[in-house]
Amino acid sequence: MTEKAKRVLLVDDEEKLLHSIAQRMKVIGFQPFTATNGMAAIDIAMKNFIDLAIVDLQMPDMDGLVTITKLKEIHPALKTVLLTGHGNQKVKQATESLNTLYFEKEEMGDFWRFIRKLNNDGNVVVIRPASATPAVAPSGAAAANEIKIHPPRHFTQAKYEKASTANQTDHPLEYRHLRIIGETSSMQELRKTIGRLAPLDCTVMFSGENGTGKELAARVIHARSGHRHQRFLAIDCGDLGNAQFFHQLIGYGKGDLCEAIQSQRGIFSVDQVGTLFFNRVEEMPVSIQSQLLKTIDTIDRSRAAAGQTGSADIRILVATETDLAQHVETNRFDGVLYDRLIFFNLFIPPLRDRKDDIPPLCSYLLRKFSDDFKKPVESIAPEVIDMFSAYHFPGNVRELAHLIERAVIIADGRTIHLKHLPGRFLEEASSSRSAEPGDFLTLAELENRYIIEVLEAAGGNKSRTAGALGISRAALWRKLKHIKAEQSGG
Numbered sequence: 238m239t240e241k242a243k244r245v246l247l248v249d250d251e252e253k254l255l256h257s258i259a260q261r262m263k264v265i266g267f268q269p270f271t272a273t274n275g276m277a278a279i280d281i282a283m284k285n286f287i288d289l290a291i292v293d294l295q296m297p298d299m300d301g302l303v304t305i306t307k308l309k310e311i312h313p314a315l316k317t318v319l320l321t322g323h324g325n326q327k328v329k330q331a332t333e334s335l336n337t338l339y340f341e342k343e344e345m346g347d348f349w350r351f352i353r354k355l356n357n358d359g360n361v362v363v364i365r366p367a368s369a370t371p372a373v374a375p376s377g378a379a380a381a382n383e384i385k386i387h388p389p390r391h392f393t394q395a396k397y398e399k400a401s402t403a404n405q406t407d408h409p410l411e412y413r414h415l416r417i418i419g420e421t422s423s424m425q426e427l428r429k430t431i432g433r434l435a436p437l438d439c440t441v442m443f444s445g446e447n448g449t450g451k452e453l454a455a456r457v458i459h460a461r462s463g464h465r466h467q468r469f470l471a472i473d474c475g476d477l478g479n480a481q482f483f484h485q486l487i488g489y490g491k492g493d494l495c496e497a498i499q500s501q502r503g504i505f506s507v508d509q510v511g512t513l514f515f516n517r518v519e520e521m522p523v524s525i526q527s528q529l530l531k532t533i534d535t536i537d538r539s540r541a542a543a544g545q546t547g548s549a550d551i552r553i554l555v556a557t558e559t560d561l562a563q564h565v566e567t568n569r570f571d572g573v574l575y576d577r578l579i580f581f582n583l584f585i586p587p588l589r590d591r592k593d594d595i596p597p598l599c600s601y602l603l604r605k606f607s608d609d610f611k612k613p614v615e616s617i618a619p620e621v622i623d624m625f626s627a628y629h630f631p632g633n634v635r636e637l638a639h640l641i642e643r644a645v646i647i648a649d650g651r652t653i654h655l656k657h658l659p660g661r662f663l664e665e666a667s668s669s670r671s672a673e674p675g676d677f678l679t680l681a682e683l684e685n686r687y688i689i690e691v692l693e694a695a696g697g698n699k700s701r702t703a704g705a706l707g708i709s710r711a712a713l714w715r716k717l718k719h720i721k722a723e724q725s726g727g
Contacts, residue, residue, distance in 0.1 A: 246270045248278040249293035275299030282311045294321035302331050303609050415457050418601045419594035423586050435461035442578045443556040445585035448635030451556040459512040464552055467511025474521040475709025495532040518555040526571040588630040595626050602638050606645040614645050617653045628666045631683040685720050
């Protein structure tokens, strides 16, 4: 087994089939991990980097779709395949929404052909052992050793045929769970503004701290727009400096982002992207900022031309955690692009500024995770709600969600109590409640402490830490370097 062998997580409660697939994976050059249930799979994914997960649909406690959803929360870019002996149209639609390939167990010959070679129509780039990697990627194609999975064309076409005849007010099933929770005036106004902007196809920027829900708000806009039957594609701008990633995005041919969208190269050729979301746009390389500006101009011209809808008809949404104006002043961000993006700027307030939203958020998250894990947890003890309401939440809604998800998993009854919360959180929350105003940490100190806490919880694994924090590895590296410098007094 080479160090470059792709790591595959196999999840199936049928141990004989699991062993059989694992053995064949080893023979053709992969490094398999095996799990007989969803929780075991999550534990493996938390401790290891995984290139691909192959998951059975029917499993006790947590089915394959929920398992895949949880695995993608740990590794957002994870490629996944669902195996089932109980296929139906709803399952196929669900796998589409998760960007997951679908095989029935009675068709394992097709499954192995998918694993071994390129699909004839070019819509599926298959997995190849590390030994098959060419030195240079061919023009117009991804590197042969790259795992890149997209739904077969007949799935995509069926979706669009259905969309063309459906009531245009209907939303695809995968978006009906999207909700922006909160009854404070700021959140009510945010929902109203999103409702007004969603159908307009204009570019929108979301600003706010890490974990406040900027991507969720972007997905809600997509779900309520004319692009809702197409794909929502989220791109972390911290990764755009990686030449290999950028080439995979636009295709290996000559050209830039705008030309790739117009000519449907790269990922745009198979995914039918309707909304392109650039997260942490402040980290976008300067050279690509000019390409994004060119893309926005091209899209606007295409829409302005009466009766014309071309391949460039993609909606652009962006998000930032910083004051972009300062980046413009220091020439780290293009001023013209900034003026285009700031026109509709939706600020999402931190959770500490809307404490009244914590109880409804807790109720929503409790129902969600209880359903996901099929556990009869029905309530949260009042003292837990009180502690949440008094806490400063440097990780915002994402941190609250992680706390409740963990509590639901380990809960031994129908109610979440203080004993189900992490000890470190209880210490931090208790100290913050008893502190005098002058004793509070600065936001920068809170962020540093939270980053170190998540890094330790992840066992030092920077990929998992970046995923939990919702930032790129490059951004995490910069923050850790800054923390180390402060601690050393440099």
